[in-house]
Amino acid sequence: MRTSTNVSRRSLIRARWFVAGFLGLTALTAGTTILVLGLAIAEHARNDERAPADAILVLGAAQYNGRPTRAFRARLDHAAALFRQGYAPTIVLVGGKTDWDLESEAEVGARYLREQGIPDDALLVVPVGRNTWQSIEAAAQPLRERAVQRLLVVSDGFHLFRSKLMARSFGFQVYGSPAPGSPIRPGSPLERWYIAREAIATLAFLLGRR
Numbered sequence: 213m214r215t216s217t218n219v220s221r222r223s224l225i226r227a228r229w230f231v232a233g234f235l236g237l238t239a240l241t242a243g244t245t246i247l248v249l250g251l252a253i254a255e256h257a258r259n260d261e262r263a264p265a266d267a268i269l270v271l272g273a274a275q276y277n278g279r280p281t282r283a284f285r286a287r288l289d290h291a292a293a294l295f296r297q298g299y300a301p302t303i304v305l306v307g308g309k310t311d312w313d314l315e316s317e318a319e320v321g322a323r324y325l326r327e328q329g330i331p332d333d334a335l336l337v338v339p340v341g342r343n344t345w346q347s348i349e350a351a352a353q354p355l356r357e358r359a360v361q362r363l364l365v366v367s368d369g370f371h372l373f374r375s376k377l378m379a380r381s382f383g384f385q386v387y388g389s390p391a392p393g394s395p396i397r398p399g400s401p402l403e404r405w406y407i408a409r410e411a412i413a414t415l416a417f418l419l420g421r422r
Contacts, residue, residue: 249373249411256376257369257407258398261387265300265364267336267355271375272307272317272347273368280317280324283368286393288321291366292328294389300364304336304355306347316340344371345378345417352382361385368394370406374414 270291273284280288291303303325307317316339326332338354341347355363362385365375369390379386396403 246408246411246415249414250407253370253373253407253410253414256373256388257390257403260389262294262299262364262389263362263387264298265362265387266360267302267304267358267362268294268300268364268366269304269306269348269351269379270321271344271365271367271371272305272321272341275313275315275317275320278315278320278323280320282395283391284317284321285324286391286395287366287368288324289328289393290389290391292325292330294364294366295330295334302334302336302358302360303330304338304351306338306341306351308339308341308346310342344375348375348378348382352384355384363387364389366391368396368406369398370396370403370410374410374417377414377417 268291270287273287274281275284294300295303305318305321305325307321309316318337318339322335322337325335336351336354336358338347338351340350363379365372365379365386365388367375367388367390372388372390376386376388396406
């Protein structure tokens with residue numbers, strides 16, 4: 213009886229060590245993956261790939277009472293500058309609205325650009341999406357209908373890596389151009405926090421969780 217009990221205890225201890233080792237290895241692998249993704253995100257955040265494209269896709273950001281936030285204005289201003297420089301003939305605005313908003317991010321962004329002198333026929337407004345994936349997914353079909361193949365994506369630098377992966381999954385040739393006027397400054401603690409968050413979100417996307 214004692215021998216049987218000792219064997220059971222040893223088996224239990226080995227099982228516990230096995231589980232602990234497995235969990236530790238899993239955590240180490242996940243941590244390493246997130247670190248590698250973070251480094252890739254930081255690199256892409258500093259890389260302006262602006263090139264001639266069929267359309268400029270501006271990813272939405274918060275707006276309050278019909279007014280874009282500083283981060284959103286920075287993206288819109290950058291898209292307007294790229295449009296005026298002839299990088300693409302169309303600016304695509306995406307982003308939906310919350311339950312308490314009267315207007316979507318896309319609609320607010322389009323009005324802002326009109327006020328900056330961008331002609332209405334150069335704007336494609338897709339007022340759908342509560343997150344990056346939903347916004348890009350909603351824009352994919354209207355873009356295909358316009359025979360768009362090359363996309364120049366504008367957002368905050370830390371947001372470009374994941375956004376480009378998503379847009380490429382719909383078959384577009386994608387380039388990224390970070391908004392230089394964003395209040396989230398390169399190298400700041402706030403940017404590092406966003407990069408860490410983006411690394412986790414990117415891993416979730418790669419695992420099939422939109």
